[in-house]
Amino acid sequence: MNAWPLLTRIWKLQRDLVQKAAPCIDELGISPRELMLLAFVERQPNPSGLARELRIPTPSVSHALKRLENQGMLERQSDPADLRRFNFALTAAGRKTLARGQDCLKNSFRGSLRRLEPDEQREFERLLRKLTEDES
Template identity: 35%
Template sequence: MAKQTMSRSPDDPVNARLGEVLEAFMNRVAHPRGRALAFLTQSSVTVDQAILMHHALTRPGSTPTSLAATMNLSLPSISQMLERLARLGMLRRIEDPADRRRKTIAVTPKARRFLRELQAVRSQEFSAGAAALSPAAQQRLVAALERALTELDADPSGGEPR
C-alpha cells in the first residue's frame, strides 16, 4: 500500500508552528552576517531580481506573463526588472518566430555564473550560522531537511496547499 502524504493547510497549528520555527531558524543562520545581501549589493542585483533569474533558469521558456504569475507581481514590475537585468547582461528576451509579440526569457552565462556564486555565498552563510550546533544536531537537521526535500520533490502540487 502506497504511503499517502497529507498536505496541511497554512492555518493548521502544526504547519503554523513549522513556519514560525523555520523563519526563526533562517533569521538566526542567514541574516546576521549579511554576506549574501552584500554580494547582491556589489552585483547591483536586488533580491527580487535574483529570484526572477532563478525562476527563468529553472523554468526555461518562461514569458514575462508567466514570471509575473509565478512571482505574484504585476507585469509592469516584472518588465522593469527584465529591462534592468537585460542591461546588466543577465537575461535576454527572445522573440517567438511564430508570434513576434511573444517573448521568452533566457538566462545568460553571466547570470548562471552569478546564481552559482550567490548559491555558494548563501550556503557558506548558512553553514557558518549553523556551526554552533552540535555535530549530532547538525546530522539530525541534515537528515530531516533531506527527507523534507525528497517529499517536496515528489509533491505534484509544488508545495501548494490542497
C-alpha cells in the same frame, strides 16, 4: 499541530538567510529578488509566467527583468510559440552572476545548518523535499 508557529519559523529562517546573504549578493550588483528571477528564468522564461510562478506583481517582474537585461545578464528572444511575445534567457554574465549569488545563499545557509548534526541536516533536507514536492 498548530501550523502558525511553524510557518512563522519558516518565514524567519528564509528572511534571516536572505538578510545574511544580502551584502554578498549586493556586491554582484543585483538584489536578492533579482537573483531569484535569474534562478527561475530558465524554467519560466516568459515575464507573465514568471510573475505567476513567483507570485510577484507583473510590473515588478517586468521592471526587474529590464534592469537585468540592461546589465547584460538576460537577453530577450522571440517566443517560438507566439511571435507577438518574447522570452528571456540567461547570458554568460547572467549564468556567472547566478552561480555566484547561489554561492552567497549557500554560504549563508551553511552557517545556519551548522547548528544541526549531520543526521539532522539530512533529515531536514528530506522533510523539506517531502513538504515542497508537487502533489500529483
